[in-house]
């Protein structure tokens with residue numbers, strides 16, 4: 001996915017459980033998906049957000 005903050009960085013979320021960090025994808029009845037845990041970029045734009053039911057939910061900047 002592309003970083004939702006607009007910086008155009010391409011984010012790669014590892015989904016393989018034997019590698020860290022990895023994310024779990026939940027598929028909902030309505031076909032949307034959620035990611036767990038939240039996505040937190042440690043470099044560049046430092047975006048921190050949840051991806052819930054196909055929508056980005058921003059975490060407040062610390």
Ligand SMILES: [Zn+2]
Nearest residue numbers: 003005007045
């Ligand atoms: Zn960004």
